[in-house]
Amino acid sequence: MSANAPRELRVGVVGLGWMGQVHSRALSRLPQHYPELGVRPRLVAVADPVVDDRTQRAAAAFGFEQVVTDWRELVARDDLDLVCVTGPNFIHRDVGVAVAESGKHLWIEKPAGRSSTETREVAAAVETAGVQSAAGFNYRNAPGVERAKELVAAGRIGRVEHTTVRFLADYAAHPDGALSWRFDNQYSGSGVLGDLVSHAADLARHVVGDLAELVADRATFIAERPEAVPGAMHYERGSGTLGPVGNEDYVSALLRFADGSRGLLESSRVAVGEQNHYGIEVHGTHGAVAWDFRRLNELRTCFAQDFQNASWSTEYVTPESGEMAAFQPGAANAMGFDDLKVIEAKRLVESILTGKAVGATIHDAVVAAETVDAIVASTESKGWVEL
Template sequence: MKTLNIAIIGAGMIGAAHASGYRAHQARLSGPDCQFVLHTVCDAREDAAQELARVWGFAHVASNWQAVLDNPEIDVVSVALPNILHAEVAAAALRAGKHVLCEKPLALTAAQAKELTDLAASSKGINGSVFNYRRIPAISMIKELIERGEIGTPTHLLVQYQCGYAADPLLPHSWRYTESRAGGGALHDIGAHAIDIARFLCGEITEIVGATTDTFIKQRYLPLTANAGHSHVTLSDKTEEVDTDDISSCVMRFDSGCQGLFSASRVTVGMGNTLSFTLTGSKGTVLFNSERPGEFSIARASVEKGAFITQANNPSFPYLSDMIPVPHDGVAIGYAEGFGFMIAEFMQAVAQNQPYSKGSFADGLAVALVLEAIQHAARDRRPVAINTLK
């Protein structure tokens, strides 16, 4: 029987999401031919690694990521570190022959993402980017409706990701507010998800017609103690400049001819963590809001006569018939379930030694190119064709 040992590198907020996903699907995806084992949690803060391992049932802890990659017992690695380390650690993991699931953004720049994607193409390991919102059943169902022609040809997409975590000026300075360590601000932190959903629904983005980025809180206090995620801690009296965006917006064009409007904000008071979109086609419109992940709204000229109806979760939606305990009409799902569905698909790809097709490093590169195009368009005040950055 093949044993596949799993390690998570990074014990912060998002590392816990990975741990939850592996724990939720470990037993279900293990069988007589393949056994998944929750092996190691690694973090430079050993106490954080120990706590995450305790909560989610991992057997070992480590404080040095290179030692984890050098361990021949480790087969599967989740990279859940700050952005600046994504490309370095993921590349080292691929060279060590590991299967790698890497957080978004795949790298700080499109050039780094290209190098990593090229390396992945020649690696024996399975590779994946963390684009978990594709796995929300309602969004996956909308994708199926588009492919079936239910709303006709997509003509216009409005996609937004709005958060309020950085609206408080007393949130301490961290790596998220330094471009050399984060790549971008709201654009890279949450906008990457919205761009991936835009590609998932409407195909490849070919041009950023125009863009703007702004930073509204230009200085933040340095913390006196270590902080993880978006937590408040005791602040010093010293400040440091913020050079990543609080809000980014753009107009984009798709290869299909569809138009797109995109925005990402981390300073929207009242929005905890909200991805939403309105997609208009020649025969109908669909609406989705992640605050209500168990449903979407649709209006079709030939079915609802142009009036919106709400479609709630039912077992015919992707993932719901075989991945939730109660596959029944109207059963709600949340962030953890959708993230877990992504983890389960990655584990299935590893177990079967098959490419992870819905969110590979190639998808991470495609998003990285769009993010960089938005930054160029905003700084230079000009349109940017995606193919000029390849």
């Protein structure tokens, strides 16, 4: 191997469902988008208890060298540098802690544990081991979000007054949506809170800043669902006996940010008509910015006009914003969801190479989990809760 040969990054993946495949794909593509990093990920082993045709085909397509059923066997290997934790929420704490304790770097999906306690345990293990971490807050990585954050920080919309962050989905809107692990707190920890509100809280914090307090409400609209087959994916329907749904479909909250600005958060997994309606709108004294995941490559702006009768413009994000230049040469050449994960992988690899955290880490997952805790506390006390 020549002196300039790329450094190999040996990867294990725990859970080869949707996110396991997205992480694997992101790591495979890393050298194509970021050759200058000088790192070549090698997909070594995957752990998934459901070794069926789907897992086998996926593992073969990605070129994994080994498929095992028990994640402990994977974490015990001494030939891995990085492990992706992309299984259901109930394994995140144990796998995350074990990965860090074994001295491997950690890329963990949100929510990084069923509770803030579990998330803090993963964070403590990462700290103690001195390994690097990335958490799956991919929406941060969109070039349009990066530009929105820069515009807000530069004062282009003046002092922030109020923000709306919405994460609305219909993935559980059908009453026959399978009663998978996502609907049982023993396995998921929470419903739409861990799943989408964690993203919303991180996005608002990333663009505007820390939250200071909130008051919230939550509701479960579909109280029973048909049982799922093992390994059922996110969008599957069930046909078995009906069982109870153990967590919330919907959350709303009023927010007060540390800078004194106000906000509104709304999230649903049962919103008929809404698919990935994820976005943020920030209003300041002199203008506003708005980003919507469904129009990932656009940013709506309203500034440099009078206070009244100002109108919105839509700009296509250009290669000057965020990481877009690594993907497309000019505006309106669309980037997609998977690209955000390539950026997440790039930031984690930068953290590994420099020993200095870049991008969202397990510590951001702790903040998101504490926001979820505050929402739960507020719905129970029916009052404002400080963060």
